[in-house]
Amino acid sequence: MVPYLERVILGEDRSPASWLIRAALWPFSIIYRIGLAIFLGFYAIGVRKRHRLSVPVISVGNLTFGGTGKTPAVQTICRLLRERGRKVVILSRGHGGSATAPAVVSDGERILLTASEAGDEPALLAKSLPGVPVVVGKDRRITGELACERFSPDVIVLDDGLQYWQLYRDLDIIVLSAARPLGSGFVMPVGDLREPASGLKRAGIVLMNTGGRTDIEFAEKRVHNLAGGADIFRCAHKPDKFIRASDGEPLDLSWANGRSVLAFCGIGRPASFFDMLESLGASVVSRIVFPDHHNYTDDDIARIERERKSCGAQVVITTEKDLARLDGRVPIADVYTLAIKLEVEEILEFAEHIDIKNRQTPA
Numbered sequence: 001m002v003p004y005l006e007r008v009i010l011g012e013d014r015s016p017a018s019w020l021i022r023a024a025l026w027p028f029s030i031i032y033r034i035g036l037a038i039f040l041g042f043y044a045i046g047v048r049k050r051h052r053l054s055v056p057v058i059s060v061g062n063l064t065f066g067g068t069g070k071t072p073a074v075q076t077i078c079r080l081l082r083e084r085g086r087k088v089v090i091l092s093r094g095h096g097g098s099a100t101a102p103a104v105v106s107d108g109e110r111i112l113l114t115a116s117e118a119g120d121e122p123a124l125l126a127k128s129l130p131g132v133p134v135v136v137g138k139d140r141r142i143t144g145e146l147a148c149e150r151f152s153p154d155v156i157v158l159d160d161g162l163q164y165w166q167l168y169r170d171l172d173i174i175v176l177s178a179a180r181p182l183g184s185g186f187v188m189p190v191g192d193l194r195e196p197a198s199g200l201k202r203a204g205i206v207l208m209n210t211g212g213r214t215d216i217e218f219a220e221k222r223v224h225n226l227a228g229g230a231d232i233f234r235c236a237h238k239p240d241k242f243i244r245a246s247d248g249e250p251l252d253l254s255w256a257n258g259r260s261v262l263a264f265c266g267i268g269r270p271a272s273f274f275d276m277l278e279s280l281g282a283s284v285v286s287r288i289v290f291p292d293h294h295n296y297t298d299d300d301i302a303r304i305e306r307e308r309k310s311c312g313a314q315v316v317i318t319t320e321k322d323l324a325r326l327d328g329r330v331p332i333a334d335v336y337t338l339a340i341k342l343e344v345e346e347i348l349e350f351a352e353h354i355d356i357k358n359r360q361t362p363a
Contacts, residue, residue: 005021008021008022009184009186009188009189009190009191009192010183010184010191010192011180011183011184011185011186011191011192022186022190022191025189025190026190028189028190029186029187029188029189029190029191032187032188032189033187033196036195039165040165043165050165050166050167050168051141051144051166051167051168052168053144053145053148053156053167053168054148055148055153055154055155055156056154056155056156056170056171056356057144057155057156057157057158057161057167057168057169057170057171058077058155058156058157058158058169058170058171058173058354058356059157059158059161059162059164059169059171059172059173060073060074060077060157060158060159060160060161060162060173060175061158061160061161061162061163061172061173061174061175062160062162062174062175062176062194063162063174063176063182063183063193063194063195063197063199063200064177064180064182064183064192064193064194065183065188065192065194065268066267066268066269066292068175068176068177068209069175069177069209069235069237069340069342070159070160070175071121071124071125071159071321072237072340072341072342073173073175073207073235073342074090074125074157074159075125075128075129075342076341076342076344077157077173077354078090078125078129078132078157079129080347080350080351080354080355081154081155081157081354081355082131082132083351084351084355086153086154086155086355087151087152087153087154087155088132088153088154088155088156088157089132089133089134089135089147089151089153089155089156089157090122090125090129090132090133090134090135090156090157090158090159091135091136091137091140091143091144091147091156091157091158091159091161092105092118092119092121092122092125092134092135092136092159092160093119093136093137093138093140093159093160093164094118094119094122094136094137094138095119095121095160095293096119096120096293096295096325097113097115097116097117097118097119097122097136098116098117099113099117099118099136099137101137102135102136102137102139102142102143102146103117103118103135103136103137104133104134104135104146104150105118105122105123105125105126105134105135105136106126106129106132106133106134107133107150107151108130108131108132108133108151109130109131111123111126111127113126113136114327115324115325115326115327116295116325116327118134118136119136119293120293120321120322120324120325121159121160121321122134122136122159123324123325124320124321124324125159127324128320133147133150133151133153135147139166140158140161140164140166140167141166141167144156144167155356162174162194162199162202163194163195170356171204171205171354171356172202172203172204172205173203173204173205173206173207173354174200174202174203174205174206174207174227174230175206175207175209176206176207176208176209176219176223177209177211178208178209178210178211178213178216178219178220179211179213179219181208181219181222181223182197182222185197197226198226200223200226200227200230201226201227201228203227203230204230204231204353205230205231205232205233205350205353205354206223206227206230206231206232206233207233207235207344208220208223208232208233208234208235209235209236209237210234210235210236211236211237211272216234220232231353233344233345233346233349233350234344234345235342235343235344235345236342236343237272237340237341237342237343238340238341238342238343239253239276239279239280239338239339239340239341240253240339240340240341241253241339242255242256242317242336242337242338242339243320243336243337243339244335244336245323245335245336245337246335250339251336253280254280254281256277256280256281256282256317257280257281257282258281258282258283259282259283259314259315260282260283260285260311260312260313260314260315261277261282261283261284261285261313261314261315261316261317262284262285262286262287262288262304262307262308262311262313262315262316262317263277263282263284263286263287263288263316263317263318264287264288264289264290264304264316264318264322265288265289265290265318265319265321265322266289266290266291266292266293266294266296266321266322266325267292267319267321267322268292270287270289273319273338274287276338276340277317277338282317285311285312285313286307286308286310286311286313288303288304288307290322293325294322294325295325296322296325296326301326304316314334315334315335315336316334316335316336317335317336317337317338318335318336318337318338319337319338319340320337320338320339320340322337323335323337
């Protein structure tokens with residue numbers, strides 16, 4: 001996306017010109033909202049039915065495009081469920097992957113597809129969650145049946161599933177940023193909301209990413225007014241460790257202190273990645289930003305190497321998603337990733353809430 005237009009859609013640019021752009025896009029937003037209301041109306045009156053799988057389904061999603069920390073939330077939820085003895089399978093759309101038919105990314109023991117085939121997020125989930133099969137495909141009804149038949153799970157976790165209306169969920173978990181819980185406040189294409197804020201009514205749980213802030217009572221109250229009876233849990237993304245790409249060796253966070261770094265990424269909120277590196281004491285001497293879910297080419301790798309030599313950085317650091325998209329092509333010397341973990345307050349209570357194997361709740 002063009003950087004200026006991205007700032008307009010995210011609500012970061014409030015200049016007169018930005019309001020003219022929003023005004024021009026407003027009719028398309030109205031058409032989208034009307035079309036969505038009609039589409040959902042067919043489900044409300046029973047003309048269309050949501051497909052129900054034979055096991056409980058937990059959906060993890062968000063209201064806005066990118067940047068709320070959905071992937072770490074999926075990782076945490078799967079680990080908690082496994083700790084409670086549940087067999088878990090993840091369903092993902094496989095955004096950015098070349099696979100066109102339903103496919104198994106991981107059977108829980110072996111990784112069967114690359115990031116270029118499966119998409120960066122499914123590839124990362126498969127690598128980071130041994131013992132959890134990952135299945136990709138556009139039609140999650142088909143992949144859900146495939147998962148049930150092949151892996152006999154106790155529960156299915158639907159990655160980025162809030163707007164996948166066709167599949168029945170027993171629990172919708174919505175991940176929000178406390179800094180901008182409703183994004184720009186405008187529905188696409190005027191803003192970055194995927195659907196009207198009233199979609200929060202479907203939430204059984206809201207994970208509120210505090211970003212380390214403590215003054216989030218106003219945001220919580222705003223969300224509570226929209227989400228009704230949803231349970232709100234505070235969470236925060238924390239740096240976990242650095243990992244050397246060449247051999248997977250983990251390094252303590254103190255390793256980055258004082259090092260000059262070239263950082264590159266193609267994620268929804270690149271500034272948060274760069275800021276986290278600097279908070280750990282790294283000197284980020286050069287930053288390269290690629291589009292979200294960018295598929296890296298040999299020219300991109302050559303560009304990073306040239307910039308690394310030009311700026312004199314000691315090391316190159318990227319995100320786990322970006323490393324997955326490199327598909328093992330890391331000819332650049334001294335490449336590391338920063339692994340992120342999600343810390344949930346009241347983690348035991350949260351684990352109880354998501355363990356729905358023996359109970360059914362409305363979607």
